[in-house]
Each structure stands twice: as C-alpha cells, then as structure tokens.
Amino acid sequence: MIQVQSLSKSYGKHAVLQNINLTFKRGEVNGIAGENGAGKTTLFKCIAALETYEGQVQYDGGVLKNVTGFLPATPFFMSRLTGYEYLKLVSNARGVDKNINESNLFDLPLQEYAENYSTGMQKKLALTGLLLQQNELFILDEPFNGVDIHSNIIIREIIERLKQLNKIVIMSSHIFSMFNESCDYLHHLKGGVIKQSVSKGQFAKVEEEMKGEGIGNRITQLLG
Numbered sequence: 001m002i003q004v005q006s007l008s009k010s011y012g013k014h015a016v017l018q019n020i021n022l023t024f025k026r027g028e029v030n031g032i033a034g035e036n037g038a039g040k041t042t043l044f045k046c047i048a049a050l051e052t053y054e055g056q057v058q059y060d061g062g063v064l065k066n067v068t069g070f071l072p073a074t075p076f077f078m079s080r081l082t083g084y085e086y087l088k089l090v091s092n093a094r095g096v097d098k099n100i101n102e103s104n105l106f107d108l109p110l111q112e113y114a115e116n117y118s119t120g121m122q123k124k125l126a127l128t129g130l131l132l133q134q135n136e137l138f139i140l141d142e143p144f145n146g147v148d149i150h151s152n153i154i155i156r157e158i159i160e161r162l163k164q165l166n167k168i169v170i171m172s173s174h175i176f177s178m179f180n181e182s183c184d185y186l187h188h189l190k191g192g193v194i195k196q197s198v199s200k201g202q203f204a205k206v207e208e209e210m211k212g213e214g215i216g217n218r219i220t221q222l223l224g
C-alpha cells in the first residue's frame with residue numbers, strides 16, 4: 001500500500017499541489033483526472049521520487065523508487081540506442097535477465113533506433129521496459145495517448161493483468177471512457193487539490209464536475 005500524506009509541491013511561488021492525501025492499494029487501479037496543468041504529472045513525479053516535495057509518500061513494501069515504473073506522457077530515449085539495447089539497459093538496471101525478443105509484446109522493430117520510433121511506438125517500448133523490470137508500482141501518464149486502436153486494447157489488457165498480479169497502478173487520461181474501463185477509483189485533481197475521490201460506479205460524478213469546467217459562451221464571443 002502507498003500512502004500519500006500532506007503532499008505539497010511548489011515551483012518557485014507557484015503552488016502546484018497542496019496537501020494531497022491519497023491511498024493506493026495493491027490490486028487496484030487508480031485514475032487521476034484533471035484539466036491541462038492541474039498537476040497530474042507533477043504528482044506522478046513526486047510519487048516516483050523524481051521531484052522533491054513536502055509531505056510523505058509511504059510504502060509498506062521497501063524502497064518505493066526501486067520498484068516504481070513511470071511511463072511518462074512523452075518518453076525520452078538516448079540517441080543511437082536501439083529498442084533492443086534500451087530494453088536490455090532497463091532490465092539490467094533492475095538485475096532482471098529475461099529474453100528481450102520474447103518480451104517484445106508489441107512486435108516493435110527492436111534493431112532500429114528508439115529515437116526514430118513513432119510516438120506510439122516509443123510509448124510501447126517504454127511500457128515494455130517497465131513490464132520487463134517487474135515493478136510493483138506502475139505510474140502511467142496518459143498511456144493511451146498516441147497509440148493505435150490495437151495497442152490501446154493491449155494496454156487495457158496489460159492494466160487488467162497488472163491488477164490481477166496485485167500490482168499498484170496509477171494512471172491519468174484525458175479520455176474519460178478509459179477511466180470507466182480500467183479504474184477502480186478516480187480522483188479529481190483541480191487547482192492543486194483533490195476535489196473528490198470516487199469508486200467505480202460513481203465516476204459520472206467526476207465527469208459532471210469536469211464538464212462544468214467548460215468555456216461557456218467564450219467560443220461564441222471569440223468567433224462573433
């Protein structure tokens with residue numbers, strides 16, 4: 001179990017996250033919904049120990065960062081590194097010795113440079129790396145963004161399998177139906193605070209709240 005307690009994060013004078021309290025349990029998928037700039041990625045980076053923060057992130061299974069797999073919205077790859085080499089590198093980093101070619105579940109061209117992969121292919125390569133590492137926590141920042149329909153189905157399947165394997169999954173998405181399909185709990189992040197947390201069956205409440213954040217008649221004003 002992961003307990004985020006009184007987590008706050010500021011960049012200079014800009015308070016991005018304020019007093020966040022969340023609990024993530026094994027075998028559960030948690031969605032974080034929020035408009036652009038709400039602080040989802042910042043929250044993910046804090047939990048993944050990629051950012052400093054105030055407050056605490058407690059984990060009952062050892063050193064969290066050693067078992068955390070973070071899929072960024074836009075993965076980054078070093079130049080002149082093939083897909084195969086990337087997967088080898090991330091497996092070696094965790095002392096995992098699995099057959100790379102047999103682990104190529106998205107049938108990626110592993111002999112090609114990862115930096116030349118398309119957006120969706122890069123996302124699939126990064127995700128394959130996280131799975132190879134056998135992490136306990138999977139933080140997936142917009143995992144469905146930029147991938148094709150078939151891969152979208154595979155990623156949903158992966159999330160379901162991670163849940164069955166008792167892993168902790170935290171994800172964001174700008175496609176609300178993805179929360180309905182994959183998540184057990186949904187947390188609405190707005191203005192740096194968690195506005196509401198709901199369990200499956202009540203996600204429409206968050207959707208309604210978010211729809212209320214529309215831009216009203218400002219489009220008409222702009223076009224008129």
Ligand SMILES: Nc1ncnc2c1ncn2[C@@H]1O[C@H](COP(=O)(O)OP(=O)(O)OP(=O)(O)O)[C@@H](O)[C@H]1O
Pocket residue numbers: 011016034035036037038039040041042043073
């Ligand atoms: N390294 C940084 N330095 C300064 N400000 C930052 C930094 N990273 C993020 N921010 C600011 O923090 C706020 C939250 O950004 P964040 O990327 O966490 O939002 P998000 O909810 O993931 O947005 P999106 O849905 O567009 O990806 C934004 O105002 C952003 O400009």
